[in-house]
Amino acid sequence: MDTSKLPKIRDEERESEFGYVHGVSGPVVTATAMAGAAMYELVRVGHSELVGEIIRLEGDMATIQVYEETSGVSVGDPVLRTGKPLSVELGPGIMGSIFDGIQRPLKDINDLTQSIYIPRGVNIGALNRDLKWEFTPGQSLRTGSHITGGDIYGTVFENSLIKHKLMLPPRSRGTVTYVAPPGNYDVNDVVLELEFEGLKEKFTMIQVWPVRQIRPVTEKLPANHPLLTGQRVLDALFPCVQGGTTAIPGAFGCGKTVISQSLSKYSNSDVIIYVGCGERGNEMSEVLRDFPELTMEVDGKVESIMKRTALVANTSNMPVAAREASIYTGITLSEYFRDMGYNVSMMADSTSRWAEALREISGRLAEMPADSGYPAYLGARLASFYERAGRVKCLGNPEREGSVSIVGAVSPPGGDFSDPVTSATLGIVQVFWGLDKKLAQRKHFPSVNWLISYSKYTRALDEYYDKHFPEFVPLRTKAKEILQEEEDLAEIVQLVGKVRLSSCEEGLWVDILPRLMVGMCMHALGTYCCPPCQLNNRHLSLRPTKSHWRLLNYSRMTSCSRMAILRMTGSALSTKRWASFPTQLRSMTWRDMQWRPRLRVTTRSPGP
Structure with a gap:
């Protein structure tokens, strides 16, 4: 491949003073004659002008983390100081684009080089200069x-x-x-x-903004609106808010990426920034393949989801130092659209890969390791990232409000939640969606363990639910009581089987719990469930009486409500079948049982 045609750093950006490479250790390069340089200053390393960032200064010696492959860099090569921090370009053209960790447009690089790999030292503007x-x-x-x-x-x-x-x-x-x-x-x-x-x-x-610098706001505001995911277990039991922080830890195969992608596809956000940080390339390929085909209806028009999405791809085969840059690039793009008055959701998959990059670079810098070899400042780096979320009153006129919600996937080795990255993350975020390997093995998706998961936003959202869905909070409380009862019954069933359960407990175990928790997320009707239909599903699960069935009008039901019927009957109902359904129900034998105060649960009697 001929790289001579690739644009290099512009002449006006060159300075008269250069440093020189003193040593190379993987992505870490030391340079001499760097007196006057600043921390986190952007530099160009070697004759290929690789992008790097100064992370340590000692006298006239500078330590640089390079965001590209350092093969071929030798002692004595020039190091160009740009006098600017690592920054991103903000302006029209971001939506629908895919960038690497330092905001280079991958499609433009592919069109220019006709290669599936990014050549070293390529310097292309993030935004298209020719588009009007x-x-x-x-x-x-x-x-x-x-x-x-x-x-x-x-x-x-x-x-x-x-x-x-x-x-x-x-x-x-x-x-x-x-x-x-x-x-x-x-x-x-x-x-x-x-x-x-x-x-x-x-x-x-275009405006240029340093990625490590927080964009200023007038005021931070308390959250007051839920971030709707469309997943019943998340929205009903462990809700997040617009402007909140969420962690999704789980072992390999538990469905972290599926939940992140589901949030990107169906959440009630105006803008989505999806950051693939150190994950497998086929996952980003799946995003690129699926997202253009997905549509959403806005004001009666069907629109592609990619129109509200920007992707930052930093796969596992890219240099590890660029993982940190991809995280900061994603959050800076999110803050920019937040300042316009939009509600933005940023998905970071996965922050554990970023922490592993910090551990590798920390080891090459000979820093004192902390728990599991991670640097002592791991918690501070994670906190500085998650604290950039929130609902704010934006700077300037006209007055407007925006929010940035951060959902970070965490990949602890072996699903061990005592991992330093998971522990540090849980001390920062307000919502914890813990994924269980055993549930995933049972094909229970999303595999959220309702016993260890929690949300600290439930009280903040009570006012919203009381105003729009008055029955939501009481039903959620009852559902949590049932799930807690299930944990006690599970031990009995595992030891002696279902025969030792009372009729009340057997009705709970056999009839109520499957309705309450098991969904069909892979079905076309089960990928999204709106709040009114979640409320309706709770009624169907907790109080499936004959009168409730008669009140439902099939022709007016949403797809979510039809999905509830599909879960309970095992087949979809047509309008004609729905008309005869109450008659079938009346012919059945129903018996009521009082198993908890003010909670009336019915179960179908066994057949002859």
Whole structure:
């Protein structure tokens, strides 16, 4: 492959002073003659100009973690200082794109090189410079207007789902001296010009932001709206909020990636940022294959889910140092769309691979290891990442609110939740969806263990449920009581079998629990369950009386409610079959039993 045509770092970015490679140890490079460099400064290493970041300074010696393969780098090679931190480009064109860990567009690299691999030292802009966007300036914006950081000065329709709001960078302010008229512009065209204290500054549709720096907000707000996943066990028993933090730990094969992808497909978020951090390449291939085919209905129109999704792919065969960059790239993109007033969900799969990269680099730096060889600052790094989530009041005018929800998958070795990464994560996040290997082996998906999982947002959401679904909280409490009873009955059944159960306990074990917990997630109707239908399913599970069946109108039922019938009858019902169903129910023998105060449960009597 001829790499001579690949664009290199621009001449105007070069500096007169270079450092020189002193030593190479895997992704860690030491350089001399680096006096004046700054921590986390972006550098270019070697003649191939590999992307790196300074992570330690000692005198004129700098330690650099390189985000590309360091094969061929030798002592004495030049190290170019750029004088800038590792940053991402923010602007129109992010949605529907797939980037690597340092925001290089993989599709553009493939079109340029005709190779399935990323060549070393390639330097391509994250956003397409040739694509034209229809720019519309703000209605109240005119020459002489005063604007400050965070103010929205124009809009661009990125696609039919995302209205991209162009915001003034947080540290900028001034008086408008020029605003571009409505029309088509590329991202490099000047659309706004400000003057402040006699200095003029021009702005394009692109703004650059350091990935390690948190974007400022006016105020952090308490969460008040649930993050709906469509999975009954998660939304009903262990809910998360928009702006919350969630961990999904589980062993190999428990379904962490399936839950993350399900959240990306069906959650009630406006924007999805999916980060594949050190996971297998076939999982990202599955995302790329499935997502373009998935659709959602918005205002009566069917739209592709990819229109609201951006992917950051850093597979396990890529350099380990880039795993950390992919996490920070994803959260910075999320904060950018949050500042527009959108509710953003970021999926990180998996943070354990990031922790393993920290352990490898820490070992090469000869740092004192902590538990299981992880660095002592592991918890601080995880906390600095998860604390960037939240619901906020955005900077600038007009007033708007946005949120970033973080869902991080954790892969403890052997499913051991005492793993340092899992322990550190659980001390930070507010929702814990623990996956059980035994449930997964029984084909019980999602394999969420309801005995160890928890959510600290239940009380925060009580007001929301009381307002919209008054019966939701009492039914959830009853469901949890039943599940706790199941744990006690399970020990009895394992020891002596079902024959020792009373009729009340047998009704609970045989009839209620399968209805309550077992879903059919692989069925077309079972992939998503909305809150009203979850409430209806709880009624069907806890109080399946004849009168309740008669009140249901099949023609008005949603797909979720039909799914509940499918779970209970074993087959889908047509409108004609549904009309005769109450008659069949009346012919059955039903017996009531009181097994808990104010909870009336019925079970079908055995046949002759």
